[in-house]
Structure formats: C-alpha cells, structure tokens
Amino acid sequence: MSIPVPVLLTLLVLAACWGHPATLPQTSTLLKESIRLLSELLETKVSCDKMNVTNIFAGNEKDNDMEILCKAATVAWEGQSCHRHLEGIYLNLLRLVQRKSGVHKAPCPVAAGNTTSLTEFLGDLRRVLQRLVKG
Template sequence: MSIPVPVLLTFLALSACQGHTAALLQTSNLLKESIRLLSELLETKVSCDNVNVTNIFAGNMKDSNMETLCKATTVAWESRSCHRHLEGISLNLLSLLRRKSAVHKAPCPVAAGNTTSLNYFLTELRKVLQRLVKD
C-alpha cells in the first residue's frame, strides 16, 4: 500500500510546524485550565477566603507578566493548604514559567508587609491570566 505524494508532503509539512504549534497550544491550555480552576475556587466558599496573603498586585505596574506569574506561583504554593485547586494553579504557573522565561525561576521572593485577602489575590490573578490568554 503506497501513500500518495500530496498526502505525504502535507504530513511532512504539518510535522515540521507541530513543535511550535504544540508549545503554543500547551501554553494556552495551561492558562485556560488555571482560569477554570480559579473560577471554580472563587465560586466555592472556603473558610480561608479571608486569609491574608502577600499582595503581589500592589503597585505591580513595573512588574513584567512573567515576574507577576512567578510571584503568584509562590503565593499560590504557600496557600495550597487552603484548597486543593491552589496546588494545581501553582503547578500550572510553574510550568508556564519554565516554558516562557529563562530569567524567572519559582519560587520567586515576595516582599512581606503588604497583604490582601486570598479571595482578592485569586480574583486579580484570574484577570492577569485572562489578559495573557487574549494576548
């Protein structure tokens, strides 16, 4: 059984492009999965919603998206005992960092002092991730 030449050429062309497309798709999937987990977590009322966490969004206009994600990874990991979704979110963000940034390696240091509720942190993180999906 032989494969027609046009089919073989199409297959080879698609194979050559697959690496870049697969990486973009995987990044997009990690972002979308994290947004889904954040949405579920925000809809669920948990006793630690009002727990204070470091406010990485206070004055982060100077932070790059990768730096913000790196800090968010740290805060989510430190808060994972509150809800199981936070561990998944943290691992997704860590995977994104490994793919997108050679500079930022989690855990990133987060400045102590300025705090906010876990609920506010989750809401702001979802906004950042939604903005990244659109970009």
C-alpha cells in the first residue's frame, strides 16, 4: 500500500507544526529552573558573595533580552568558582540564547566598566528572568 504524495506532505507539515509549540514549554522550564537556582544562590551566604562582577544591567536600556541573557551567561561563567550552581545557570542561559537568537553566540563579550557585587547581579538577573516568564 502506498501513500499519495500530497497526503505524505501534509503529514510532514503537521509533524513539523507539532514540534514547534514544544519549544515554548522548554524555554519556560529553563527560565523557571534558572530562577529556582538563583533563589537558592541568594539564600546561600558564602564569602565570595561580595565578589565584583561586570554590571551588565547598568545603563543598558538599549540591550534586548537576548543580549542581556547572553552577557549574563558570560558573567555566570566567570563566577563559577564562587558558586557551583552558576554552572547550571550558565548552561540554561546558553541554551536560551542558542534557541532564541540567531544573532548572539553565548557567551557574549562584556565590556569592563561598572561592577557590582555577585549578589546584586544574581538579584537583577532573577528579576529579568521573572519578567520573561510573566511575558
């Protein structure tokens, strides 16, 4: 028994459409998991909480969300020596950027300049991720 070509093409198109909505829940899951990890980090007090990191949130109103997440991935990567959970946050941000942006290739370069404490960075990042989950 053979399947006519138009029917086969229709089935292929439908299969492709079914796969697309699955990316939204995966994105939401990555965001929620990152928020959970950030909350755990903010509750844990360690000596390097006051470590200075690049403040990617200072004066960057022109940056889009993917650029912010890409830069945040870089800062998370650089801060892994302080908190082991930062590796999970880095990997989640990396996946989000790779999935959502054809322009940015994480980790993105961050310009030296304004700095903030690691704790402040983590709090700001959590607020950005919470805004993205709601939106």
